[in-house]
Amino acid sequence: MSDHIQRLSKSQYLRGLQCPKALWLHRHRLDLAPPITEQKQWLFDSGHEVGRLAQAFFEDGLLIDEPYRATDRAIDATNHAIADGREVIYEATACSPDGAFSRIDILKKDGPVHRWDLIEVKQSTAVKDYHIDDIALQRYAFAEAGYDVQRSILMHLDRDYVRRGGIDPHQLFLLEDCTDLAVSRMAAVPGLLANLLQVANQSDEPTAPIGRHCRSPFECDFVGYCWQHVPAYSVFNVFGGDKLDSLLAMNILDVRNLPPALPLTDRQSIDVQAHVSGKMHIDRGAVAGFLNALEYPLYYLDYETIFPAIPLFDRSSPYQQIPFQFSLHTQQRPGSEVAHEEFLHIDGDDPREDFIRALVESCGSRGSVIVYNMAFEARINRELAARFPRHAAALEAINTRMIDLLVPFRSRYLYHPAMQGSASIKKVLPAFVPELRYDDLAIGDGDTASRQYLKCIKNMVTEDEKQTIYADLKRYCAMDTWAEVRLIERLREII
Template identity: 40%
Template sequence: MSKIYLSKSTFIKGLQCEKSLYLHKYHSNLSDDTNLQQQAIFDRGTRVGELAQQLFPGGVDASPRDYTQYFESIKDTQKLIKDGVEVIYEAGFCFNNVICFIDILVKKKGRWYAYEVKSSTKLTDVYIIDASLQYYVMQNTGLDIANISIIHINNTYNRFGPLDLKKLFNFVIVTKDAINNNNYIKNKLLELHSVLAQKSIPNIAIGPHCTTPYNCDFKGYCWSHVPEYSIFNLSRLNKKIKWTLYGRGVMDLSQIPLDANLSDNQKIEIDSYMNQTEIIHKIKIRKFVNSLSSELYHLDFETYQSVVPYFDNVKPYQQIPFQYSAHYEHNQMVAHSEYLAKDSLTDCREDFIKNLIRDMKQDGDILVYNISFERSCINELIRCFPQYQSELLAIIDRMKDLMLPFKERWYYTPKMKGSYSIKYVLPALVPSLSYDCLEINNGNLASLTFANIHNVTDEEEVGVIRKNLLEYCKRDTLAMVKILDVLKSI
């Protein structure tokens, strides 16, 4: 029987769920497809790791060329150590059928200092266990490790001038934790190797571990028995209560016991689902509609985030608005205006502000969907560009939230499936208008697409991408127009 090897990632997967580890090793065909957002997270980690290498210049890269070259990489690492190389990137080690690659390995005064790089802004328990495993493997290969540290993003760093890597990153020494976790790591490795030696898939039920600390990539397989609309869709229901109900055999909303501690809105959802009826509070909806001015804007922003701030007065992961769409209603006429920045490497925030102020020049309320988002974006713009404070605050003062009637369950249908997101509200109220036909059909995809548009060299392709971005954002505000029309008809 061939040896079964664990890596850092499979070890963490096994800690989260032994069934997931087993499926990954022997039934990987059952895994969910990797989506663009997951791939973006992987790519981001790679970029941050490469950037951190600049803190220790002149190193030699020992990383494997592909997944079949792990042991060649480990041999290369040993040769580099023997040859006196003092900075090694992606140094590979193997002990007791466990393979790990340390992001940066540095020799100082005869001892080695190991650094694991994370693109997160927080030091988590998982990262400490991650580093503890690497420390365990390296120490047991005979390497003299003076310290092991985690390098992670400093979210308080506000860029001004050239990128300062020493301020962008935080260094946290976790050697004591790694030493204290030694026996835990050793025992867990024995357990996980024992799991992988089994002849059948471990019988582990779904639970909170399916999404903590990471979303499992076998959720589609393990959750296949859960209805499309179940207790897990019931809005604002505490996770602990959901899993307690599931443990009692409750999945369908009709099975929820009478003694369950539910809010009024949750009871509305259940009643609507069980009777397949719409819940419409006409008086409250009419009051909301009547509170709106006759001249009215429908406004929507799109934003992106970058772990590395590309320009001044930007922090890691700061939400940067790059696009808006506005539909303006007056005297039964609807006009449209829009803005889309050049790319994510160009600071277009001031241009965004100037266009927004110009396009919001008419009187009247400004209707948004989820007011906290647009409000926070504008407040951040005010922080960065205080010279536009009065105009931007005036825009905030005119804002009203179209999400309110749906969040408060003044209007609810079973088709909304417990959500008040516009992506659920629109098909429930206006089934003829959809996002499905669009190339870009959700905000995450729009954000990722724009963030990477500077990598596209073909001008024709760039034009198509920009057209798709504009169509998506325009659909958001057109959806708001149509949703409000439905509310007006009540």
């Protein structure tokens, strides 16, 4: 048991609201949490980058840069900064007498007297519900510490911002006054805080049911620990919403134990029956109808993209998907050899115009363009058309030829128990073409591909490392389109 806990930080308070047991485990059994992944660290780093730009929105701010756990020193430094007449303070720190501890991204004086605005910076593009709990706790901590708090403002990225030249923080961010929302939740803070401190200080691990809250609004660090008893394929793979909650209330996790009278959709029925029987479900007529819609030549296409919070290139917006790579396998007629070509932009500048030209030239003017999850590639093409209008007609023509290979699996024309309720290609491929594996690749998913490419164009790696990454990116993207080829072959074999 650790020392008596007298304070909760904002992040711990939010963790406790999601699940009190998660708070206790975080304070007493952090050894049960997995290491921070590269993906999560990348998200943290992106948030810090956004935070630094937000500071540039305001002039003459002073940064309180005491270490995170040096709470008292940070509070003293904040008080000294205010005594010195500072009107903008970054990472100002306060603590309420009952233990609500918070750092605010930007503390800004409101008018000539000692009134203050609290400005919390988020790398999202909209205000979310859990943000209100966040700023309510902050407002409470500062108000109870003696601050005359005026507005609670949430500062977030403007999704409609389009970069033109250098980044202008005054255009990149939106400031939304959330004072009323924060005040409306403040009344509950003292009681919630007292309860969570009590939980944090108890000697025994609390009990808590598992449920949707384990992954909402965030994936809990302790899912691997708390879910050890959950089967690999469970009610979580089949149900959601109130139906899932009712099954969990009955302590039903295994789909073999579903109540006989439980109503199921067609898709749920297929999934459950396949799992129970261990047999594949096939609707041969529907599969044949899908295959008959294909027109040769066939173009098997896949994109890789980056989507940085802060736009890197002119004519791009926060989190806009920027395609930098495609793979294309082509088959001219049934039974003919499959050719492969690819595009990967390695110059470090905006890849989109070169991408478009290579794409349009490679995809020809007729034949089906097969993608997996058409909504992704089609949306990217529409966005490219909007930003590069001279290519709009060619991009739209490619969209009109697209066939979504996701459809037969998502619609359950074909379903294998190994899919475990998912139509993701990462589940479908090993179920139907087990000899093809992503886990043998150095880059095995789109998020990793995006991060590795960003490392290259931001010069975060050596030239030799860049060449290795580029080769790994080519292998990964080619795997995606070869997987599409093999899945179409498998569909033909099945009917």
